[in-house]
Amino acid sequence: MNPDLLIASAVTIPALFITIRYVAKCCIQPFGTCRKCQGKRHLPKRIGRGTHECRRCKGTGLRLRWGRHLFNFTRRLHSDGTR
Template sequence: MTPALLIASAVIVITLFITVRYAVECYIRPFRRCRACHGKGRRPNRIGHGTRDCRRCRATGLRLRIGRHLWNHARALHRDATR
């Protein structure tokens, strides 16, 4: 094996590993913490010192992962196409 081929195959294997790991992560834990409220469900109010519900996660503190959202869309598309 040439060094260039070895590097290219290593990059492909690492990319494949990361992709499979993310797919498994989306399957096992479809939700992640909301980045806007850091998983608390509440955000500081702009006026005053109180807090308000996070609009991005609807006060749950969780958001659906992008990979899981794409998976759900693909499943719905397949389900609708095969009916």
């Protein structure tokens, strides 16, 4: 077997597997936990006591995944272009 082909397949096959797995995750579970509040929905105030809603997720604790953003954008672009 050619060493160049072996190296190329050793890099390509895991990358393809990871990509397919991420696409499946975006389709099955489009929302992930918010990175700022870690899904807790509230953040502590800087001064004093108490908490306030997370501005990034608007208090839901969830965010739309990057891959799902891309999918929604391309779907919207296609539907707007074919009307």
